[in-house]
Amino acid sequence: MGRWLKDQKERKKQEIRTHNAQLHAAVSVAGVAAAVAALAASSAIPEVTTGSQKTSSKVSTAIASAAALVASHCIEIAEDMGADHDHILTVVNSATNARTNGDIMTLTAGAATALRGAATLRARLQKTTTFALGDEKGEAGNEVNVSTALNFVTTGGELLKRTRKGGG
Template sequence: MRGRTMGRWIKDQKERRKHEVRTHIAQLHAAVSVAGLAAAVAALTATSATSVNSNSNNKEETWCSKALASAASLVASHCIELAEDMGAEHEQILAVVNSATITRTNGDIMTLTAAAATALRGAATLRSRLQNGFATLALGDENNDEGKELNVLAALNFVFKGGQLLKLTRKGDLHWKQVSFKVNAKWQVVAKLKSKHIAGTFTKKKKYVVSGVYVEWPGRETDEDRQYFGIETSERIIHFECITKEEKHKWIEGLQHMLNCRANMARFS
């Protein structure tokens, strides 16, 4: 009995160390996500301050915009330093910050906020389990919970960056579109479609508010040789075709998470 007790204790300690590593990785990812969000806010406030300085004669307004930009820059710098202190690679932080600072709209900020909130929530869940006595929990459950959080982040990033999809036109033709999905200031999921015409000299853009996602084209029989899905918008159902099953899964998973995130965050707005 003593040997079994000691063996169980040793096993529990090993599992706890594994969970500590997972928790640290989740906290590190959350810190990098928040750093990216802070950098995006700092970039937008700096741009806004420049615009105010050049267009306003109100000294108080100019001073306020400069102070806000300076504060945002300080917060972003601190978040980046914190992520580095936690062990994040410089290249990793640089890539996230560079990607975040190209944001231009409120929707971009909302999407980054949703991703950062998900990362923080995942890290908090793992930390809570560790503090409340992880040794009593099943390893399978912990792996499942952590995997879900990481999958959510990857899916959100995938649909936020977007990619090339074949879109079915009203006439039944398939045309290539650059597609991405974001959350706007009203917490709505918005699909952005872009297509180039006349050898790339003219770009056509279209936006749709998304209310649902279909794993197949509604009203069409399943075709094993083709991968397609649909989105429900306020105007109509839009049909897309993918190249591979893996790509289709990423689009659907990311959209479902974004719609769920929108529903959850809308309750607090």
């Protein structure tokens, strides 16, 4: 009985650690999406709309709109997972101040690392769990939806692992 209680306690710690890693990854990805949306929006502002610049401005505006949609969806996922609104606000405000290539690369690298860490912890937890995590329902069944969304984001994170030389 004592061993079972110890195992349960350890499993609960692993679940909390995994959830915190997933939460951090979701907030990090939301920050990257917000930075991309802010940069796209700043480049969509037309200085002079003549000829081909007018078409380019329309494309830039469409890209900015799409990036803002992705950012809002990432923020919603982070909130559904339980991220504190003030924490998300701080990350997004900081990310929207990113202006240089180095700033964007830093945000992207941080989000990619967070995604890989969350995926590693999730895989480790699933190995030690005898039942599928998808069978557990969070508040109003949101846990399954969040898990599906995170798997989608994690798949996108795989794209970030590619290097110029084609390595992984």
